Amino acid sequence: MSKAISLTQAAEMIPDGATIMVGGFLAVGSPRRLLQELARQGRKHLTLITNDTSKPGVMGNALLIENKCVDHLIASHIGTNPETQRQMIAGELKVELCPQGSLVERIRAGGAGLGGVLTPTGVGTVAAEGKREMEIDGKKFLLESPLKADFALIGARRSDYRGNLDYALTARNFNPLMALAGATVIAEPNEIVPIGVIPPDEVVTPHVLVDYIIERRQSNGR
Amino acid sequence: MSKAISLTQAAEMIPDGATIMVGGFLAVGSPRRLLQELARQGRKHLTLITNDTSKPGVMGNALLIENKCVDHLIASHIGTNPETQRQMIAGELKVELCPQGSLVERIRAGGAGLGGVLTPTGVGTVAAEGKREMEIDGKKFLLESPLKADFALIGARRSDYRGNLDYALTARNFNPLMALAGATVIAEPNEIVPIGVIPPDEVVTPHVLVDYIIERRQSNGR
Amino acid sequence: MDDKTLIAKRVARELKNGDLVNLGIGLPTLVANHLPQGIEVYFQSENGIIGMSAVPGAGLIDDYLIDAGGIFVGALPGAATLDSSMSFSLIRGGHLDITVLGGLQVDEKGRLANWMIPGKMVPGMGGGMDLATGARRVIVSMTHAGKGGAKIVKECTLPLTSERRIDLVVTEMAVIEPTEQGLVLKERAPGVSINQIVAATEATLTIPDNVPEMAID
């Protein structure tokens, strides 16, 4: 049973109103073709959990924002995309800002079946609003709640035919954590390789987490 | 400034009464030479945080138990070592048993600066004794506290000259997590290789976590 | 067919193509030998691998590749190694489709006790509590009764492994499904009568009109 699907199929799988996690940091490591296709198909009312909304003119999450696909954004940084800020100020986009280290722990907790984690980050700041503060051994922590998503959209360097993934340099970032936290995980690898080509110790995301692999842009050599 | 030290130096660094974490699972991935040397030097009153105490006749933690180096053990499983059970029942060894998944999260929390994590594992069992139970969205969780150690003793496949580590197959286990949670981290690699030999994407434990590397058993080719 | 083979064969029929499966030490490991034809599953060992295979041949053992019982195993193409944190994230996070665990007691609430006999056996829970709590399906494979009497009991007297209701019990006598309404007798072993099962069971069983024989080959 192949996990390979076309780009169009992958995007069509995600309905209006879905909660999606999108890997990548300033679009490096993001599933760029899939985001472009989602924007092209005019998806609406998404909740987007991601680190940032990229930069204008750069691929990635920026396309979802520019095409008004997103109603609700949970991110650590939107300063690189003026359109995100404009929509937020205009009340068109609900934005929840979360410290980057807490965001990744929340995603990991969601994927790992944890009920929450205690972090010192954000204590006594606006990031603490609405969160429970707990004192442990005289030190203050915030209880951060888990995050999950209907879909995790993951960029990878290689996938083998079964869905084992590795990542390139700083394109790893949030992807392996989000692969744990999406009910359905769709990977967009740069390359698809035969099973066994990625050695067991170099697999970062094991295939059991990956539901679909987006096919190559084109098939070569035939 | 080289991080390389001799086996003797490494063991001497660890005083009586120290809290140590020891990587490995049934001694696979444990720093076996270092444990043997610690036992030989007759270290006493250690607190040992580790998954298990290995098997009689197998290297690893069993040597610390058999030589009565340990006063206090925090582990997930001691069933493979009758001597551990004997010492526990005789009151010579204080044993704290912890579910394996909670043990690794506690170690990770200690290393990652988290104040604790909420896990569903152990709710309503003896593993919940003395722990705070919290209900989140109608589901019960236990608050597990972070673990840290004076020393983390790590087995690795390769270390580069600077201390970047990788691991072999199931010898990875607790090692990368303990590398985060030890105030001083001593690695016992099978091989020491020049800087750059381990590609950046294959480094599992970055060198900044590793304080000392135990020298090869013998120097070859000279 | 001996009892253990019977149990292993019946449990193996619960596995579906593509499942991620974790087999507990002892009886459960036998399940791997009895996979139905055409079914491909992936075996995880919680010490850090997905895709382990049977023991490799003489001279081919890898010092750094064991299962959670300390047995040297092999790895299939497409295997992936995991640190303990990732391994238990899979288990606790609901990514493990099935775990097959041994049992000392299962009670009417479907709760499992399998890790400790106070004053007698205190091995530690290892990964058992995480497996019993986190796996999507928990199947208990055990002998129907032990030296101490019934193992399927009204209420566990031994320390629980988890409060969670497990999904299925397979013994050499019966297949029993814990439900919100109690324990339901689903199947009988070949040649075993309902009366024999009831006599060997302390817990109250709900007995449907039709209790078929286990389908195994």
Add this chain to the structure above:
Amino acid sequence: MDDKTLIAKRVARELKNGDLVNLGIGLPTLVANHLPQGIEVYFQSENGIIGMSAVPGAGLIDDYLIDAGGIFVGALPGAATLDSSMSFSLIRGGHLDITVLGGLQVDEKGRLANWMIPGKMVPGMGGGMDLATGARRVIVSMTHAGKGGAKIVKECTLPLTSERRIDLVVTEMAVIEPTEQGLVLKERAPGVSINQIVAATEATLTIPDNVPEMAID
């Protein structure tokens, strides 16, 4: 020497051999260009690398290797990549020796505000709160005063980045150390008088008898 170079050179003197260092976006990144001779440090970028280097030459850029500001960077031999969870475990867990951050305000308690001007600039805190909370030493590098007046203030009026007392402030006028007793003036920039510093500072400064000039080359 322009102000930014002065600040970067002075901050660079705080780095010790072997330090793991994270430089914030903007002014702090300049520090990398002014490492004292013989000092080798490792630069982390929180998006997932230790051991990044300056921008590679033309034609040698890697599409998958950027710093947290989105700038293409290089990697030195011995570099290691990290997922975001490991990267922030290093930051939050006390494994990061030094972070150099920009600042909007620092107050008498040594608290930093650097991420938000309500109603004006709401970029999000990114990794800043984790860095300010978790790094062993937090050094703030900023201009001494801004268009809106003093930036070293009695009490931050802008939203805090962390409650934690930062370790050092370096401006083009002064080096100031927050302590439990308040802000201590440690050094003056070349040619800058104590009076000038006090005039440009809203917060009360403790002024030792001897306030040497910054030692920079």
